[in-house]
Amino acid sequence: xxxxxxxxxxxxxxxxxxxxxxxxxxxxxxxxxxxxxxxxxxxxxxxxxxxxxxxxxxxxxxxxxxxxxxxxxxxxxxxxxxxxxxxxxxxxxxxxxxxxxxxxxxxxxxxxxxxxxxxxxxxxxxxxxxxxxxxxxxxxxxxxxxxxxxxxxxxxxxxxxxxxxxxxxxxxxxxxxxxxxxxxxxxxxxxxxxxxxxxxxxxxxxxxxxxxxxxxxxxxxxxxxxxxxxxxxxxxxxxxxxxxxxxxxxxxxxxxxxxxxxxxxxxxxxxxxxxxxxxxxxxxxxxxxxxxxxxxxxxxxxxxxxxxxxxxxxxxxxxxxxxxxxxxxxxxxxxxxxxxxxxxxxxxxxxxxxxxxxxxxxxxxxxxxxxxxxxxxxxxxxxxxxxxxxxxxxxxxxxxxxxxxxxxxxxxxxxxxxxxxxxxxxxxxxxxxxxxxxxxxxx
Numbered sequence: 001x002x003x004x005x006x007x008x009x010x011x012x013x014x015x016x017x018x019x020x021x022x023x024x025x026x027x028x029x030x031x032x033x034x035x036x037x038x039x040x041x042x043x044x045x046x047x048x049x050x051x052x053x054x055x056x057x058x059x060x061x062x063x064x065x066x067x068x069x070x071x072x073x074x075x076x077x078x079x080x081x082x083x084x085x086x087x088x089x090x091x092x093x094x095x096x097x098x099x100x101x102x103x104x105x106x107x108x109x110x111x112x113x114x115x116x117x118x119x120x121x122x123x124x125x126x127x128x129x130x131x132x133x134x135x136x137x138x139x140x141x142x143x144x145x146x147x148x149x150x151x152x153x154x155x156x157x158x159x160x161x162x163x164x165x166x167x168x169x170x171x172x173x174x175x176x177x178x179x180x181x182x183x184x185x186x187x188x189x190x191x192x193x194x195x196x197x198x199x200x201x202x203x204x205x206x207x208x209x210x211x212x213x214x215x216x217x218x219x220x221x222x223x224x225x226x227x228x229x230x231x232x233x234x235x236x237x238x239x240x241x242x243x244x245x246x247x248x249x250x251x252x253x254x255x256x257x258x259x260x261x262x263x264x265x266x267x268x269x270x271x272x273x274x275x276x277x278x279x280x281x282x283x284x285x286x287x288x289x290x291x292x293x294x295x296x297x298x299x300x301x302x303x304x305x306x307x308x309x310x311x312x313x314x315x316x317x318x319x320x321x322x323x324x325x326x327x328x329x330x331x332x333x334x335x336x337x338x339x340x341x342x343x344x345x346x347x348x349x350x351x352x353x354x355x356x357x358x359x360x361x362x363x364x365x366x367x368x369x370x371x372x373x374x375x376x377x378x379x380x381x382x383x384x385x386x387x388x389x390x391x392x393x394x395x396x397x398x399x400x401x402x403x404x405x406x407x408x409x410x411x412x413x414x415x416x417x418x419x420x421x422x423x424x425x426x427x428x429x430x431x432x433x434x435x436x437x438x439x440x441x442x443x
Contacts, residue, residue, distance in 0.1 A: 025034040033230070035239040038155050041228060043152045044351045046144060046443065048229035051412060055143035062136035069125035076114045085305075100439065105308045107300040114293045117320075120284035123216040128277045135270045142263045144443040145436065147227070152432050154171060154224045156425035157239055161217045163421035168210035171414045175203040178410070182403055195403035202407050206414070242424070249427050259354050261439030268353055279339045285332040288324035357437065364433035371430045376425035378416060383414040385409070 033040055046052060084107070089100040114124050179199040186196045247434050259265040296316040303306045325332075389409040395401040435441050 007390040012265040018031075029113055033236060036236050037239050038152060040146055040156055041224070042151055044230065045228040046145055048299040049147050049151075049227065050229055051441050052140070052143050053148050053229075055140040059136040059140050062132060064127070066129045066132055070124070070129060072116060072122040073126065074225055078112050080110045081108070081111070082110075090230045095435065100386055103301045104221065104303045105305050107308055111297075112293065112295040113289055117290040117292060118287070119289045119291070120281055120287065123284065124277060125279045127272060127280075128380050131270060131273050131277070135267065135274065138263060138267045138270060141443060142267060145263055145441050147240070148443065149432055149436050151224070151227050153429045154220070154227050155238070156429050158217070158220045158224050158238060160422050160425040161213055161220055163236065165210060165213045165217060165423070167417045168206055168213060171206045171410065172203065172210055175199065178403075178406060179203050181397075188341055198403055198407050202410060220250060234441070245424065245428060248423070249372065249431065251431050253365060257358060257438055259357050262357055262437070263439065263442075264351055265350075265357060266441075268346070268350055272343070272350065275339065275343045279336065279343060282332065282339050285325070285335070288322050290320065290322050292318070292320045294318040351409055361434070361437035364430060364437045367429065368430040368434050371423060373426040375420070375427045378420040378423045384421045389413045 033044060086102060086104050086106075089102050089104070091098050091100045093099070138290075171313075177358075179196070182195045182199040186193055221236060222232060225234075225236055230236060294317065297314060299313040299315070300308050300311070301313065302310070389412070392405050392409040393400050396403060396406045432441075
C-alpha cells in the first residue's frame with residue numbers, strides 16, 4: 001500500500017492547528033488573571049506560590065516516611081538465591097590419604113520471614129504517626145497563612161502606589177492648566193512673573209512625584225507576582241473597589257486573643273507532644289526487643305551441572321530472638337535526662353510564646369486603631385481640601401486670591417488625597433495583622 005506523505009503532513013497540520021489553540025488557551029487561562037482582585041490573587045497564590053508548594057510537598061514526604069516506618073510492623077519476607085562452582089574441591093588428609101569433600105556444583109534457594117513482636121522503633125512510629133502527620137499539616141497551614149498575609153499586604157501596597165500615581169497624574173493635569181493660565185495672565189500684564197514661576201515649580205514637583213511612583217510601581221508589581229508565584233513576564237491587572245474596601249475596614253476590637261487559635265502555638269504544642277514520645281522512647285531502651293523468624297531452604301548438589309536441579313535437599317526452621325541490653329555505661333539514663341530537659345525547654349518556649357502572642361496582638365490592635373483614626377481623619381480632610389481648592393481657584397480667577405494661595409491649596413489637596421489612600425490601605429494591612437495575631441486566618 002502506497003502512503004501519500006503530502007496528504008499525511010497536511011492532515012497533521014490541520015489537526016494540530018485546531019487542537020493547539022485550545023491547549024495553549026487552557027494554559028493561558030491557568031497562568032493568567034484577567035482581573036486581579038484580592039480574592040483571586042490569594043486563590044492563585046495558594047496553588048502556585050513556591051513556599052506553599054514546598055510545604056505541601058513536605059507534607060507528602062512526611063506521609064510517605066510515616067508509611068515506611070509503619071511498614072516495619074508487617075512481616076519482612078525476602079528471597080535469596082545462590083549458585084557456586086568449585087574449581088578445586090576442599091580436601092583434608094585423613095589416615096595419610098587426601099580426601100576431597102563436596103561436589104563441583106552447589107546451589108541454594110532461601111525464603112525467609114521475620115516479624116517484629118516488640119521493638120521500640122516501630123512502637124514509636126505507631127504511637128506518633130498521627131501526630132507527625134498533624135505536624136506536617138500544621139506546617140502547611142502556617143506557610144499558607146504567612147503567604148496570605150504577605151500577599152495581601154503587597155496587594156494593598158501596590159494599590160497605594162497606583163492611587164498615588166493617579167492622584168499625581170490628576171495634579172499634573174490641574175497644574176498644567178494653572179501654568180497655562182498663569183502664563184496668559186503674566187503675558188497680559190494682569191499678574192507678575194512670580195505666579196508663572198510658582199506654577200512651573202509646582203508642576204515640576206508633581207511631575208517628579210509622578211515619575212518616582214511609576215518607577216516604584218514596577219518593583220511592587222514584580223514583588224507581588226513573586227509572592228504569588230505568578231509569571232513575571234505576564235500582565236497582572238489589579239482590580240479593586242474602594243467603596244467595598246472601605247466597608248471591610250471594621251474589626252471587632254473587643255475580641256480576646258486565645259493562643260490555641262494561633263498556628264504557631266498549635267505547632268509548638270504538637271512538637272511538645274512529640275517530645276513526650278521521645279522521652280518514652282528512651283525509657284523503652286531498658287525493655288527487650290523480640291522478633292520471630294522462619295526460613296525454608298532448598299539445597300542442590302551435583303558434580304554434573306546439567307543434573308544439578310534434579311534433586312533438592314530441603315530444610316526449614318523457625319525461631320525467636322530476644323535481645324536485652326544489660327549495661328551501656330549509663331548511656332540510656334543520660335538520654336532520658338536529655339529528652340526530659342528538652343521537654344522542659346519546650347515548656348519554657350510555650351510560656352514565652354504565649355507572652356509574645358499577647359504582645360503581638362496588643363501591638364497589632366494598637367496599630368489598627370491608630371491607622372483607623374488616621375483614615376477617618378484623612379477621609380474628612382479630602383472633602384475639605386477639595387472644597388478649599390475649588391473656592392480658591394475661583395477666587396484666583398476673579399482676582400481675589402494670589403497664585404500662592406492656589407499653590408498651597410493644590411499641595412494640600414494632593415497631600416490629603418495621597419494620605420487618605422495610604423491610610424485606607426494601612427488600616428486594611430493592620431487588620432490583617434490583627435487577624436493573624438487572633439489566629440482567625442485559616443487555610
